[in-house]
Amino acid sequence: MTRILVISDIHANLVALEAVLADAGAVDEVWSLGDVVGYGPRPNECIERIASLPRLTALMGNHDYACLSDISIESFNPDARRSLLWQRETLTDASRAFLRSQSVTPVERGEMTLAHGSPRDSIWEYVMNTLVARLNLDYFATPWCLVGHSHFQGVFQYHLAEDEFTIEVPAPNTPYVLQERAFLNPGSVGQPRDRDPRAAYAIFYPQERIWEPHRVAYDIQAVQTQILEAGLPARHAERLAGGW
Numbered sequence: 001m002t003r004i005l006v007i008s009d010i011h012a013n014l015v016a017l018e019a020v021l022a023d024a025g026a027v028d029e030v031w032s033l034g035d036v037v038g039y040g041p042r043p044n045e046c047i048e049r050i051a052s053l054p055r056l057t058a059l060m061g062n063h064d065y066a067c068l069s070d071i072s073i074e075s076f077n078p079d080a081r082r083s084l085l086w087q088r089e090t091l092t093d094a095s096r097a098f099l100r101s102q103s104v105t106p107v108e109r110g111e112m113t114l115a116h117g118s119p120r121d122s123i124w125e126y127v128m129n130t131l132v133a134r135l136n137l138d139y140f141a142t143p144w145c146l147v148g149h150s151h152f153q154g155v156f157q158y159h160l161a162e163d164e165f166t167i168e169v170p171a172p173n174t175p176y177v178l179q180e181r182a183f184l185n186p187g188s189v190g191q192p193r194d195r196d197p198r199a200a201y202a203i204f205y206p207q208e209r210i211w212e213p214h215r216v217a218y219d220i221q222a223v224q225t226q227i228l229e230a231g232l233p234a235r236h237a238e239r240l241a242g243g244w
């Protein structure tokens with residue numbers, strides 16, 4: 001039985017990443033949907049850990065992108081901006097090289113398309129409502145599309161007969177059987193925003209066509225201490241405890 005670990009939005013949270021990797025156990029492949037850095041206190045360490053994983057496919061996220069370039073970061077909120085400037089200074093050359101190696105456009109793997117934001121605009125667009133989901137249906141050729149970026153674990157499920165989308169939030173550890181086209185979001189490893197502060201990830205079983213969301217608790221206080229010690233915004237520490 002092939003098991004593929006799907007992770008996204010680690011956001012330099014090494015404690016959460018280690019908890020996810022331990023909880024997931026042995027996997028055959030790892031698909032990372034982007035934003036390894038941004039917000040959190042351990043960007044280089046998270047990149048080293050991700051880069052060491054076997055059979056890795058990695059997508060570029062908007063924070064990864066913003067750390068690499070000198071693009072204007074005006075579109076980020078003030079706290080995210082402060083954190084980005086810190087990350088730009090902290091990243092090693094090796095880390096930068098890894099971030100640069102990530103795909104800026106969607107990648108196909110079997111019956112899945114992988115994107116950070118959306119298949120139409122992989123780096124920046126959010127699939128947060130059924131209208132955007134609908135607009136993106138024509139932008140990928142596979143049955144299903146993986147997205148991150150919103151930090152919400154869930155499924156935008158298309159129903160052909162009714163020609164409509166529903167938003168499903170399968171309970172953790174509950175297999176979701178893939179049939180009609182859908183957008184699948186594993187949630188965020190390092191900064192969940194769906195009011196469940198536990199680290200989020202998913203396991204995809206390609207032969208069985210099963211999507212299995214997971215949550216795992218980690219030592220949030222340890223990360224909050226790291227954030228404050230690094231001089232990063234206190235708000236980034238606070239939000240981890242509430243999952244927002």
Ligand code: ZN
Nearest residue numbers: 009035061149
């Ligand atoms: Zn993110």
